[in-house]
Amino acid sequence: MSNNEHRIVVLGAGYTGMLAAIRLAHRTRRAGVRITLVNPSDRFTERLRMHQLAAGHTLVDRSIPALLTGTGIDFVQGKATAIDPGARTVDIDHGTATLDYDTLVYALGSATDTTRTPGADVHAHTLNSPQAATDFAARLRDVAAAGGSVTVCGGGLTGIEAASEIAEAHPTANVTLISREEPGAMMGPKARAYLHRALDRLGVTVRSGARVTKVLPDAVELDTGALVASDLCLWTAGVKVSPLARDSGIAVDDRGLIAVDSTLRSVSHPDIHAIGDAAAIRMAWGEIHGTCQSGMPSAQYTADTIARLLRGKPAKPFRFGYFHQPVSLGRRDAVIQFTQADDTPRRACLTGRAAVLYKETVSGSPVTMYRLSKRMNVSATLSKGGRATRRPAA
Template sequence: MQHRIVVLGAGYTGAIAAGRLAKRLHREDVTITLVNAEPDFVERVRMHQLATGQDLKPRPFSEMFAGTGVHLRLAKVTGVDVDRKTVTVTDANSIAPESGAGFIAPESGAGELPYDTLIYALGSGWNAQGVPGTAEHAYEIAGRPGALRLRERLARLGGGQSVVVVGGGLTGVEAATELAEARPDLDVALAAAGGLGDWLSPKGRDHLRKVLGKLGITVYEHAQVTAVEADHVTTADGKIIPAAVTVWTAGFAVHPIAEATALEVTGTGQIVVDGTMRSVSHPDVYAIGDAAMVMGPGNKPLRMSCASGTPTAWQAADAIAARLTGGKLPNAPIRYFNQCISLGRKEGLIQYVTADDRAVKAVLTGRVAAVYKELVCKGAAWGVANPMLGLPTRRRRVTGRRATTGSAVKEPA
């Protein structure tokens, strides 16, 4: 019987892991089912571009996984039972099967998927941080539905009206600059809980301030937003900042499903894993990307980002393949090299960092940095469709067969 691998979520990490496994293992030995609510890949790192009216290149999974043997189940995950080793799903609207990728057309509204190995890659969404009025009045760009909702609202916004981006991290900075460049007729402001770019080097902070000033963005530093209303936000010190539109980018929260399972999770709901991305409580479950609590260099948790998630997908896929085939477990360290920040379409900032993500003096700025960031974004999307990144694609045979109650595979020494 075939070993059943189910991957939950087809963002950067889930899609990469599924494709990498498909090229490592024989189809006769395994089935790989990728569960996702949408039939095409979403470039999450470009949601600020989508929100400001730019059209993104369609990336249908039917093309990306053509000929790989990966099956896409168009469905929303509603539960995971790690004791019974099943996933509960609610199917999306019926979609006719297409050539290439093995699309599974829904037969009913809900169902269960049994698995032998589960890869949990449901990622994260926006985090309202419990701030009153955020859910009712703020817009978010953590995913495509939110970005499209903001896009529609901005299209109806007249010149001279105010937009406040709450959150001074990478997402907030990219959203504010993209918006100010695309809509110079608007009054764009950025409210940061700390200092502007306080994680950057002095040279990086100087460039960031220069670009935001050139774009006419008003910056409120050390401005912790404590309430959101329909036409303004309020900070902890009582300041009222006008906002016809509030864009909330103050952090991410992981999908809540893992916390409702018997998996060992952190206080933030992330699944605790070992160095191979395997759950420390349930060895048939792997977690990758934002959903996993992964320790990096300096024994520091990896930050939620595409830069962190992609290597965790490689690590998990290679570890699963090794355990199924009796190969050598991967031992590649996960480290950082730089932080790539787009500042509109014409400007960028590349902040070089230490292995544990601390800024060093070196930066790349200006138009060259913008091109660099664009290449990184394109490379990330290319990596989803080409998950082996030049590695040998020889498929290996599974050394044991799945028993009716679980897996019978050889654990490498």
């Protein structure tokens, strides 16, 4: 390695880390930059499809080194276990290897949190990894064959998609979706009504307005005192992030997300850029919540910003607005709620076969973007939020 090379280390090869690394490689190909991508697994996880895997469908096996072919990016398989922001080093697997960096991109993402409800960490499954989803699918086959009960806890988009997929693929299972709020509460009336008709058609029982207080081996307990039979429980409520940033002395918010400025750089260590679920990002209209829809634009922006900084140009503030809420309802149905920049619903929505095609395009777009980004600057941003993001966040 030349002493003049600028060393960039990207932690995490999920949706955001992959795009940041590949786009950086293209944008800095003549700038004397060495990029290293670090991830515990050498397989790329399509988080948008984990509910399909949980229902027993087979997904394409994607190799991270294969996706990086032709980029010049060094791939290190291992887990980042410590960061020394002063020395600008990252320890891999508790000191097995150490990487030096000049610029660090922190893209470790988030996972479902099972620690806040008693029994969830012992008796509930998650979609936190392909292995977790596969383990759930194996158990689901036996439960469905016996006509058993399946509970999906959490009525957000992930819970809705999982309950729909499970019910469609295993009609002999009794599927119950448990949620504090009405499923689809974030949608407009038309899309929400369509969603509920689809759940009814698939035979999903909805228990809304209730909070799960305990997960038992054969039931979930609600705050009303009721017990819901559960031979198999899937937990999709609540998120947590890696403690690595906090443990390394990087400024974080009360959830452990890295506190960033308007250019997505750490407020305590400007040579660290945080993207996706790992960053506490605020727009003038409010705080961004972690989704692939917001994560991919933050990765695109950060790659472009680092390239600008290396050329001695100033960084422009990050701008983003939500555009849609795509929800699959099994393999043959879907609903797409179009939104304002702050994720509140517009009047327009898309349903049925057209929505299925739309959702499949959305789910497949990251891998397509990685391939295109090796040779051209393609955009992952559907909306920059309009006027609402032209003024600084409060």
